[in-house]
Amino acid sequence: MTSSITLEIERSPRSLWRSPSLTPSQPPSELMVEDYHQPVLVDEIVKLCQDLATGVVVDATLGGGGHAAAILDNVAHLRVLGVDRDAEARAAAASRLTQYANRSRIASASFADLGAVIRANGDFIGDSPVVGVLMDLGVSSHQLDDPSRGFSFRFDAPLDMRMDASTGETAAELIARISQDEFVQLLRANGEGRYARAIATAVRAGRPATTGDLVALVEGAVPIPARRRGNVATRVFQALRIAVNDEERQLEDGLQGAFDALAPEGALMVISYHSGEDRAVKSFLHELSTGGCHCPPELGCVCGAIPLARILRASAVLASPGEIASNPRARSARLRVGWKLAR
Ligand SMILES: C[S@@+](CC[C@H](N)C(=O)[O-])C[C@H]1O[C@@H](n2cnc3c(N)ncnc32)[C@H](O)[C@@H]1O
Structure with missing residues (x-):
């Protein structure tokens, strides 16, 4: 099986994790909060939020609070409920959002x-409508850069x-629990075909x-030319991260929960970083926008399906070349937006 997956940004897999010159990242309390994570497509998210009615935006992937701070800075009629399952992210965001304590909750x-939640x-939330939900999927730069978390092959750390x-x-x-076939399936689903x-x-x-053990085992399992082409360790790490965090099911439940929570005309804004995630988001929004109608287009709709959402456009919004130059992570970002229709 060949891969069409767009990989999340990581540096070259070979030997970097062994480098003694890499400085371990600091805990959030010692970090400049802006250094925790540089958010992508911020202007686009702020513009979308400026058009929302007065109410609450749920930032369902709060991270270091970069998007949340931009929304609170620029859109006075919104408050933000920030959600994250990572304690370090919540601590970094709490520090970033102190000046907005009365308009935010973590x-x-x-x-x-x-x-x-x-x-x-x-x-x-009180009587306010939930007028937006933002999901900026995947991991933050801080998670990838923290050697102790084991997300990256750039540092030797507990797996x-x-x-x-x-x-x-x-x-x-x-790894110790799953069967050989389950492991192969996991790797294939995340883009590792041949090996x-x-x-x-x-x-x-x-x-x-x-x-470090994992990188050595992966490198030992693939021929040297394939190792030189790189990305094998990236794919294996990404496959394991997705499985450990149950990311596919979480996204499925998260999208539905987000849409259910929205008030009419509320916006679901989702930024994804690899093709599997983007496909899931696209298909979820497409189903809502057609109301589940699968009538042949040449016949027109005869099933009476009722659209539940309208979508921004068929293609995803991408970062500008300028943003990509200043933030390489933006290269693989895909933003899709759907608005809930009043019924
Ligand atoms: C790309 S970062 C978000 C960065 C954030 N937008 C910012 O401006 O700093 C993704 C965040 O989502 C969190 N996350 C991922 N999956 C999650 C889930 N299922 N529930 C809650 N948080 C999740 C991660 O812990 C991480 O902090």
Whole structure:
């Protein structure tokens, strides 16, 4: 199986993680909060928010609070409920949003549970409508750059990769639990075609405990020319991260919960970074915009389906060349937007 996946930005897999010159990242309390994560497509998100009615925007992937701060800075009629399942992200965002304490609230939760989160924060939301939900998917730069989290092959660290480090299975535990076929399937679904079986065999047999162990096993499983072409370790790390954090199911539940929470004319704004995620978002919004109608276009709709949303446009919004030059992470960003229709 060949891959059409657009990979999340990581540096060259070969040997970087071994480099002693890389400085471990600081904990959020010692970081300039702006350094935690440079958000993408900020102007586009702010413009969309300026057109929303007065109410609450749920930032379902708060991260370091960059998007939330931009919304609060520029759109006086909005308040923000920020959600993240990573304690370090919530701490960084809390520090960034102190000046907006009366217009913001931070919740510890997964966006898969958005309905419950909104109900639990009813005292903050009050009678205000939820006029927007923002989902900026994937991991933050801080998560990738923190050597202790095990997200990156650039640092040798325990093989963890959990966004919520307080619960669930680490990547090392997942590798020890899943079957050979499940591992191969995981790698293939995330873009590793040719060497998926060889990698799965070597990694399962080697039982890696650290990111360094994993890189060595992956490198040992693929021929040298394939290693030189790079990206094999990137794909394996991304596949494991997605599985450890149950990202596919979380996204499915998160999209539905977000749409259910929106008031009529509210906007669902989703930024994704790889093709699997973008396909899921596109198809979710498309189904809403057609009301689930699958009548042949040449016949017109005869099934009576009722559209539930209108979408910004068929293609995703991309970052400008200028933004990509100043923030390489923006290169793979795809923004899709849908507005809930009044019924
Ligand atoms: C790309 S970062 C968001 C950055 C943020 N927009 C900013 O301006 O700093 C993605 C964030 O979403 C969080 N996240 C990912 N999946 C999540 C989920 N299912 N529920 C809650 N937070 C999640 C991650 O922990 C990470 O902090």
